[in-house]
Amino acid sequence: MNSMLPMPRENFRIALEGKQPQGLVPHFELRFFPTMEVFGRVHPQHRNYDQWDQMSERERQLHRKDMADLLVKIAENFHHSAILLSNACTPHSYATRVDEYVRQIEHIREISSEKYFLLHHGDATFAIPPGDKITEFSYRIIDDSSGLKKDAQKAIDNAIEIAEKYFVGSGLDGFALCSDYCFNSGPFLSPSQFSEFIAPYLEQLIKAYRDMGFYVIKHSDGNIMPIIDQIVQCKPHALHSLDPQGGVDIAEVKKRFGNEVCLIGNVNCGLLGNGTDEQCVESVRYALRNGMPRGGYILSTSNCIYTGMNPERYELMLKVWQEEGCS
Secondary structure, three states, rough: HHOOOOOOHHHHHHOOOOOOOEEEEEOOOOOOOHHHHHOOOOOHOOOOOHHHHHHHHHHHHHHHHHHHHHHHHHHHHOOOOOOEEEOOOOOOOOEEEHHHHHHHHHHHHHHHHOEEEEEOOOOOOOOOOOOOHHHHHHHHHHHHHHHHHHHHHHHHHHHHHHHHHHOOOOOOOOOEEOOEEEEEEEEEOOOHHHHHHHHHHHHHHHHHHOOOOOOOEEEEOOOOOOHHHHHHHOOOOOOOOHHHHHOOOOHHHHHHOOOOOOOEOOOOOHHHHHHOOHHHHHHHHHHHHHHHHHOOOEEEEEEOOOOOOOOHHHHHHHHHHHHHOOE
């Protein structure tokens, strides 16, 4: 299998550019959470770093190296082409401790050189508000639309400033924009509201990242079909996760947008957790069969390898990929 993946980082780039890499199509997961079962180690996202500022610098350095080592081990063990950086050893916000992510890039590159494509969270657009905030957000659409747009622009400007200050020249390859816009039933905003409060800001952000030389992957769970045309028009390099539980059919998306954007995902996470082996195999085959033609496809689940998923089910997915994922 390794012989078919000589350059994971480069193959990932080729796919993001809409082309067909040699050998197996690239594979990537936003997260692999069952690390205790596979590696006997707690995933960085599940650790508590509330005492980070009380640690000695030596202890913080040990944590940094341990996180980088585990992320590389996940990629190596499951043949990922890319790594999404983890929380940077701190409960503080992305903006205030972003330097920790830069240190993590350095450690990962020390361990694995240029082997893996490195991604960082970088979305600043509005996502589905949490339950205690969604009423307030809804009122502001009507009562304070100008203020809401000012907040949207401020968030975009801040994200662009952070990228320019910290990540240009850092060894980072791209950004994963992970604001979720949709429930399984559809977007949390109507298409017209999406075009007013999200799309213009998403377009700005993606253009700024691309102008800096970064690749951009736009993620959203759920049924994105009512707004997919607007998202594609914002020109991300790729769409993730093409959620079949939200009724997103990769065959339809490939037909409509396969020449404009790379597709990532469509393997049904629900079936990996609760379906039969046969259903899981068919879901992987469907994603490969409809995603691979003409290039611009990266195999992935419709979310991530989440806590509680049986790793054997993920191994089954990888077996199908190994046997049927060659272009």
